[in-house]
Amino acid sequence: MPRPREFDTKEAIASICDQFWSDGYEATGIADLESATGLARARLYSAFGSKQGMLYEAIDFYLDTRIDVIFRQVDNSGIDGVASFFRRFAMMNAENPELSKMGCLVVNSMIEFGRSDPEVAVRSERYRERVRGAFRSALAREAEDGGLKGDLESLTELAFMMLMGLYVTVKGGAPLEEIERLCGIAIEVVESWRVGAGFDTGDRM
Amino acid sequence: MPRPREFDTKEAIASICDQFWSDGYEATGIADLESATGLARARLYSAFGSKQGMLYEAIDFYLDTRIDVIFRQVDNSGIDGVASFFRRFAMMNAENPELSKMGCLVVNSMIEFGRSDPEVAVRSERYRERVRGAFRSALAREAEDGGLKGDLESLTELAFMMLMGLYVTVKGGAPLEEIERLCGIAIEVVESWRVGAGFDTGDRM
C-alpha cells in the first residue's frame, strides 16, 4: 500500500468544521475550504468525496469533540452541573465573543437544512438526544438525592429550550448584555429547581 | 408618469417571502424566485434592485404581517394570552405540519446571517423586541391585576427563550410528538406563573 497521504485527515476536518460552523454550508464555497485547510480541492475530494460528505464528517467531528467534551461535564452532575453549564456559556460569551457568536454547528445546520437532508437530520436528532440526555441524567442524579423540585422530564426539556434560545440569540448577533441577561435568567431558573434553595420558584417564577 | 407596473408588488414580495422562509436565502436562486412569483428576473430586479433587497423587503413584510398579526393577540392579554399563544403554536404544528416546519423567517435569517448583514441584524433586533414586548406587556397586565407570580422581566425572557427553542426544534424536523411535548411544557411553565394556579411551581417545576 504505497504513498500515504501527507496531511492529517482529522486536522483537515477540524478546519472544515470551523468553516461550516462560522459561515454555514451554502455560504461556504470549496475555495473557502481550500484556504481553511490549505489543501487543493482535488485533495479534499479524494479524501471526502463531496461537499456534503465534508459536512457530515464535520458534524460528526463536532459531536465527538465540541459537544461531547462539554456535556460529559453535565452527565450525572446534578443541578450544580446544569447551572454551571449555563455559567460557562455566559463566561465563554464574555471572554470570547467571536467564537461564541458562531453559535452551535448543529443548531445552525438544523435551521439551514430542516428535513431536506436525512444525513443532517439523523445527526440533529442524535444531538438533541445527547443534550437532553446530559440534562436528564444530571437532574435525575439530583432527584435521587431528593434535591430536585419538579418533574424530571419537564425540567430537562425546559433546560433544552432555554439553551436553544441562547444559541439563536447569540448567533443572531445580540449585544453582550442581552446574552448575559438571558444566561442569568437561565441560571436562576435552574437554581430554582433546588429543594433547599434560598428562594422559591414562587418568588422568582 | 407613464406605464404603471402590471403586477402587485406586495403580492410579489409575499411570494418571495414564502420562498426565503421555506428554503433560506442562500439556497434559493433567482430562478426559484421567478417561479414563485411568476415574474421574469429582470422585472424582479427592476422592482427590488437586488436579491438582498428582496430579502429585506421580505423580512419587513413578514414582520408586518405574519409576526405582528400573531403578537397583537398577545399584547396586553395576560397569562392566558401567553399560554394561548403556545397552545396555538402546538395546534398549528399538528394541523399544518408543512407550514410549521418552515419555522420563523427571522429566526432562520438570524442563524443564516449572524452579524454579517447589518440590514438583517437590525430587523432581527426589531423582531426580538417585538416578541419580548408582547410577552412583557401581557405579563405586566397580569401583574397589575396581582395575578403574576415572579419577576416580570425574567418571565418575559424565559418565554422568549422557550419560543426560540421551539422554532429551532420545529425547523430541525423533530417528530410531532417531540414538538407537542415541548409545547406542553412551555404551556405548563406559563400556567405556573399564575398566582391562583391549581398547582404550584414547586410541584411541577
Add this chain to the structure above:
DNA sequence: GATGTTGTTTACCAATCGGTAAAATTATGG
C-alpha cells in the same frame, strides 16, 4: 397623436459553483 418615461421582454454576461480527468509524483512491496 406625437413625445417622453417607464415597464416588460429577450437575450445575454462574467464569475463562480461543485466536481473531475489525467498527468506527475512518491512511498512501499517485491
Add this chain to the structure above:
DNA sequence: CCATAATTTTACCGATTGGTAAACAACATC
C-alpha cells in the same frame, strides 16, 4: 531498483450563480 498503487498537482469542465444591456411595448401628458 523496479513495478505498483495511491496521492498530489494542474488544469479544466459544464452548469449555475446573481445581475444587466438593449430592444420593445404601453401608458400619461402635452
